[in-house]
Amino acid sequence: NAGVTQTPKFQVLKTGQSMTLQCAQDMNHNSMYWYRQDPGMGLRLIYYSASEGTTDKGEVPNGYNVSRLNKREFSLRLESAAPSQTSVYFCASSRGGGTGELFFGEGSRLTVL
Amino acid sequence: SQQGEEDPQALSIQEGENATMNCSYKTSINNLQWYRQNSGRGLVHLILIRSNEREKHSGRLRVTLDTSKKSSSLLITASRAADTASYFCATAPVGSSNTGKLIFGQGTTLQVKP
Numbered sequence: 001n002a003g004v005t006q007t008p009k010f011q012v013l014k015t016g017q018s019m020t021l022q023c024a025q026d027m028n029h030n031s032m033y034w035y036r037q038d039p040g041m042g043l044r045l046i047y048y049s050a051s052e053g054t055t056d057k058g059e060v061p062n063g064y065n066v067s068r069l070n071k072r073e074f075s076l077r078l079e080s081a082a083p084s085q086t087s088v089y090f091c092a093s094s095r096g097g098g099t100g101e102l103f104f105g106e107g108s109r110l111t112v113l
Numbered sequence: 114s115q116q117g118e119e120d121p122q123a124l125s126i127q128e129g130e131n132a133t134m135n136c137s138y139k140t141s142i143n144n145l146q147w148y149r150q151n152s153g154r155g156l157v158h159l160i161l162i163r164s165n166e167r168e169k170h171s172g173r174l175r176v177t178l179d180t181s182k183k184s185s186s187l188l189i190t191a192s193r194a195a196d197t198a199s200y201f202c203a204t205a206p207v208g209s210s211n212t213g214k215l216i217f218g219q220g221t222t223l224q225v226k227p
Binding site: 004031033035040041042043044045048050056058059090092094096100101102103104105106107 | 146148153154155156157158161201203212213214215216217218219220
């Protein structure tokens with residue numbers, strides 16, 4: 001059972017380039033989330049999808065877009081990367097319908113030069 | 114804005130000692146959760162305590178919740194070197210039941226020396 005899988009694990013971009021972080025879960029979870037983790041800031045929610053077909057902004061959505069492709073997959077896109085988006089990105093999922101446990105991927109480390 | 118604030122930011126103890134971490138939050142919650150993160154890895158869920166519960170145990174973990182003070186503590190008893198990690202509290206604010214959103218604190222870094 002793979003759980004939550006994120007790709008790529010590492011990426012270096014130049015300012016202005018675009019990229020998409022991919023996330024897939026195999027637990028038949030309804031809800032999926034994208035967080036970013038910065039030193040001293042904990043985890044901050046970027047976007048979430050409470051159920052298939054819906055997406056909503058979190059705390060820090062500016063500069064990002066998301067797509068809930070199907071129940072399994074939730075992607076995060078940076079259209080024009082900025083150095084401030086250098087961070088570690090985590091995808092997570094939960095059963096939904098309440099506020100239970102989140103299952104996290106291993107993270108994607110992004111550096112924007 | 115961050116919901117949870119954790120104290121201390123860093124903690125260093127000897128193997129076999131107990132470790133206590135505290136979390137304070139600002140708004141009413143449905144539940145509070147604790148997660149562990151090993152260096153370079155994703156977060157792993159440890160324990161969940163609901164707003165109507167005061168104490169919960171899981172193995173060597175003991176969590177307390179005081180909703181009147183809006184605070185929680187995580188106690189790890191008889192610590193081991195393998196407990197070295199960062200620990201995060203996360204709150205589920207009232208009104209977030211339909212979304213499952215959690216708000217994370219900044220974390221406590223625990224080092225357990227052999």
